[in-house]
Amino acid sequence: MRAEVITIGDELLIGQVVDTNSAWIAERLNEQGIELYQVTSVHDEREHIIAALNEAFGRADIVLTTGGLGPTKDDITKHVLCEYFDTHLIEDARVREHIMQLYSARPDVLNRLTATQWLVPECAEILENRVGSAPLMIFHKGAKILASMPGVPYEMKIAMEEQILPYIGRQRTQIIHKTLQVTGIPESALAIILEDFETSLPSSVHLAYLPKDGIIRLRLSAYGGQTDKEMDALFAELKSLVADYCIAETDDPIEVLVGNKLKELGKTIATAESCTGGKLAALLNKHAGSSAFYYGSIISYDNSVKEHLLDVPAETIKARGVVSEEVVIQMANAVRRQIGTDYSIATSGIAGPTGGTKEKPVGTVWIAWSTPEGTTAECFQLGKLREQITDRACTKALIGMLERIRGLED
Amino acid sequence: MRAEVITIGDELLIGQVVDTNSAWIAERLNEQGIELYQVTSVHDEREHIIAALNEAFGRADIVLTTGGLGPTKDDITKHVLCEYFDTHLIEDARVREHIMQLYSARPDVLNRLTATQWLVPECAEILENRVGSAPLMIFHKGAKILASMPGVPYEMKIAMEEQILPYIGRQRTQIIHKTLQVTGIPESALAIILEDFETSLPSSVHLAYLPKDGIIRLRLSAYGGQTDKEMDALFAELKSLVADYCIAETDDPIEVLVGNKLKELGKTIATAESCTGGKLAALLNKHAGSSAFYYGSIISYDNSVKEHLLDVPAETIKARGVVSEEVVIQMANAVRRQIGTDYSIATSGIAGPTGGTKEKPVGTVWIAWSTPEGTTAECFQLGKLREQITDRACTKALIGMLERIRGLED
Numbered sequence: 001m002r003a004e005v006i007t008i009g010d011e012l013l014i015g016q017v018v019d020t021n022s023a024w025i026a027e028r029l030n031e032q033g034i035e036l037y038q039v040t041s042v043h044d045e046r047e048h049i050i051a052a053l054n055e056a057f058g059r060a061d062i063v064l065t066t067g068g069l070g071p072t073k074d075d076i077t078k079h080v081l082c083e084y085f086d087t088h089l090i091e092d093a094r095v096r097e098h099i100m101q102l103y104s105a106r107p108d109v110l111n112r113l114t115a116t117q118w119l120v121p122e123c124a125e126i127l128e129n130r131v132g133s134a135p136l137m138i139f140h141k142g143a144k145i146l147a148s149m150p151g152v153p154y155e156m157k158i159a160m161e162e163q164i165l166p167y168i169g170r171q172r173t174q175i176i177h178k179t180l181q182v183t184g185i186p187e188s189a190l191a192i193i194l195e196d197f198e199t200s201l202p203s204s205v206h207l208a209y210l211p212k213d214g215i216i217r218l219r220l221s222a223y224g225g226q227t228d229k230e231m232d233a234l235f236a237e238l239k240s241l242v243a244d245y246c247i248a249e250t251d252d253p254i255e256v257l258v259g260n261k262l263k264e265l266g267k268t269i270a271t272a273e274s275c276t277g278g279k280l281a282a283l284l285n286k287h288a289g290s291s292a293f294y295y296g297s298i299i300s301y302d303n304s305v306k307e308h309l310l311d312v313p314a315e316t317i318k319a320r321g322v323v324s325e326e327v328v329i330q331m332a333n334a335v336r337r338q339i340g341t342d343y344s345i346a347t348s349g350i351a352g353p354t355g356g357t358k359e360k361p362v363g364t365v366w367i368a369w370s371t372p373e374g375t376t377a378e379c380f381q382l383g384k385l386r387e388q389i390t391d392r393a394c395t396k397a398l399i400g401m402l403e404r405i406r407g408l409e410d
Numbered sequence: 411m412r413a414e415v416i417t418i419g420d421e422l423l424i425g426q427v428v429d430t431n432s433a434w435i436a437e438r439l440n441e442q443g444i445e446l447y448q449v450t451s452v453h454d455e456r457e458h459i460i461a462a463l464n465e466a467f468g469r470a471d472i473v474l475t476t477g478g479l480g481p482t483k484d485d486i487t488k489h490v491l492c493e494y495f496d497t498h499l500i501e502d503a504r505v506r507e508h509i510m511q512l513y514s515a516r517p518d519v520l521n522r523l524t525a526t527q528w529l530v531p532e533c534a535e536i537l538e539n540r541v542g543s544a545p546l547m548i549f550h551k552g553a554k555i556l557a558s559m560p561g562v563p564y565e566m567k568i569a570m571e572e573q574i575l576p577y578i579g580r581q582r583t584q585i586i587h588k589t590l591q592v593t594g595i596p597e598s599a600l601a602i603i604l605e606d607f608e609t610s611l612p613s614s615v616h617l618a619y620l621p622k623d624g625i626i627r628l629r630l631s632a633y634g635g636q637t638d639k640e641m642d643a644l645f646a647e648l649k650s651l652v653a654d655y656c657i658a659e660t661d662d663p664i665e666v667l668v669g670n671k672l673k674e675l676g677k678t679i680a681t682a683e684s685c686t687g688g689k690l691a692a693l694l695n696k697h698a699g700s701s702a703f704y705y706g707s708i709i710s711y712d713n714s715v716k717e718h719l720l721d722v723p724a725e726t727i728k729a730r731g732v733v734s735e736e737v738v739i740q741m742a743n744a745v746r747r748q749i750g751t752d753y754s755i756a757t758s759g760i761a762g763p764t765g766g767t768k769e770k771p772v773g774t775v776w777i778a779w780s781t782p783e784g785t786t787a788e789c790f791q792l793g794k795l796r797e798q799i800t801d802r803a804c805t806k807a808l809i810g811m812l813e814r815i816r817g818l819e820d
């Protein structure tokens with residue numbers, strides 16, 4: 001069973017909005033054993049939407065559309081779907097009731113444009129959009145279906161999880177993905193180690209390399225025909241081949257690996273950040289449950305903050321520079337003591353675009369890790385672009401922390 | 411002149427990677443007056459790529475592909491392009507030299523898989539990929555062109571800016587976008603205010619509503635035919651209609667608006683974050699030049715940090731709760747004093763999924779702003795999902811700060 005996604009909205013095609021919906025939908029569909037064959041982004045434009053619908057129905061059994069369902073003039077998806085499925089709009093009393101309740105505390109939202117939201121295509125099945133005013137619509141085309149959802153990510157996610165996925169139901173074709181993560185080896189060297197393994201794989205099993213910020217994810221995918229047991233055996237073989245570099249046998253992001261390990265051990269962490277500017281703290285707090293292991297951070301962008309809140313002596317900054325082993329070790333020690341945690345991480349580097357020197361070019365980052373066994377630091381060269389440098393610094397900081405926590409366990 | 415983007419990679423269609431490239435490319439193309447008509451994401455699969463190429467060339471003059479250029483077996487773009495353009499691979503001495511230099515300090519990367527990177531399609535024009543091993547390839551199909559780039563965002567961006575965009579050159583059709591941002595009014599109420607204006611617009615001018623986290627961007631776009639002067643007049647009319655709600659006459663994100671205002675005034679800021687956990691600090695530091703106005707932050711996720719580093723009395727937390735006006739005001743005052751800045755922002759809320767009560771459900775967030783004139787706070791209900799709540803809290807915090815800084819100027 002194949003699905004396709006059509007994301008509708010000019011904002012996607014002029015770069016005003018990044019399409020995060022498709023990746024999320026892809027993951028959910030895969031979990032249900034439904035292959036997502038293609039994603040297509042089109043304009044809020046009648047002819048373009050109709051062409052995309054025709055093409056998608058030519059390839060897929062399920063077509064999911066996002067976007068274009070607002071009450072304003074630029075949103076035309078509902079009208080185009082009416083035309084495509086040769087139907088017309090009628091008032092839906094349940095949707096009307098839902099919208100009245102949704103905005104009961106905000107009468108300023110209830111106006112004649114909002115009222116167009118309870119007009120629905122006569123031939124469509126209507127599912128409730130619990131958190132918004134645009135109803136979810138299911139259309140049938142022979143044995144195929146189309147589901148239309150809002151483009152706002154929060155609304156789309158709730159719609160998919162509570163309504164659309166249960167509607168589609170669990171399908172028969174089973175797709176299995178298994179991922180492990182390695183670090184400390186170039187992609188091409190890894191591929192040489194795995195060459196014979198790859199050649200020996202059945203034709204319906206596929207190995208993919210996904211490098212990002214110094215971690216390479218190896219994803220083994222079976223598109224039908226394999227049993228769980230057969231996949232387990234192939235995955236075990238893969239693991240044994242890359243054991244020296246493997247940091248995880250799951251697809252969990254590095255911040256989740258660190259968080260889970262800390263929770264498992266009942267330990268806590270703090271960060272002292274200069275160049276990463278809060279990104280590392282935000283990453284550690286991204287997922288629910290972080291209050292169990294994350295206590296706090298001191299973000300010391302300015303040197304005065306390093307001196308006053310992290311007790312870095314002004315002389316050390318003067319003698320060694322603010323991006324130095326001495327400074328970053330002092331930052332890690334001070335924040336661990338001040339916040340009272342088991343572990344801490346500190347970063348200091350040159351994120352650019354200015355501030356680089358010949359000795360310490362843009363991309364130079366010192367990272368320190370403090371544990372009950374002591375504090376150590378390492379220097380990295382992490383590229384040339386601000387976002388790249390700070391992303392990679394966070395990943396390096398978390399890999400280093402994970403290795404040290406695991407080292408102390410042994 | 412129309413372009414299309416084809417993003418190639420299984421990882422995009424199983425949800426392992428979010429496609430951030432397309433939005434970035436869209437923005438760059440629009441700046442050059444090139445309309446991006448469609449984005450299509452396809453699998454690393456011969457037939458699928460060929461079908462997408464045929465469709466894209468049927469609609470567009472320029473086809474840009476990203477991804478599938480690595481040295482590993484799962485990457486097949488180069489081979490499929492050879493087949494599509496009926497050519498074969500030859501060795502390219504310049505690319506070989508470039509790759510040798512690129513990896514001169516890392517001999518472990520130079521192996522026989524890396525060596526496949528300097529094989530290029532005979533009919534393609536080869537442009538230098540300064541930061542990676544996969545050469546950039548330009549193919550011609552009559553008057554149309556195809557440019558193939560790596561999928562790694564950093565490499566793709568440098569390739570586009572330094573090579574592909576200059577190659578494509580400045581085209582004639584001028585697309586003009588003008589954006590302003592409003593807050594404090596529902597989308598549908600805004601649309602009623604703007605109804606006559608929208609109806610009066612020429613057919614080639616389009617108004618779009620882009621709501622996100624409490625800010626609605628209004629984008630006025632002209633697709634050919636309008637002069638700058640005519641667009642300026644329409645934009646001025648739009649501005650006057652929404653003057654009461656307008657917070658910016660540009661497309662700059664809210665953190666940039668705050669940063670620019672602080673730089674203009676020579677003022678500084680700090681944050682004390684509980685529920686936002688560093689996200690606000692990271693946002694203020696996202697863009698280059700933040701060291702001019704951002705000094706530091708104290709992230710106090712755990713109550714002990716609020717007590718010890720932000721001087722919040724344990725009795726206040728006990729009496730009022732940690733998510734309260736008193737606590738958040740104390741946090742804002744303490745961080746402004748400790749870090750020594752002109753302004754500060756503090757957040758404390760319930761990001762969920764647990765921790766909510768009947769009086770303070772998940773989504774309750776207190777935000778305080780401290781200025782030389784005093785400290786004030788406001789309570790918000792920001793939704794039900796962790797990411798939504800923390801994103802909206804950051805936006806509310808920054809809108810509130812911008813309004814207060816501007817208020818002090820008057």
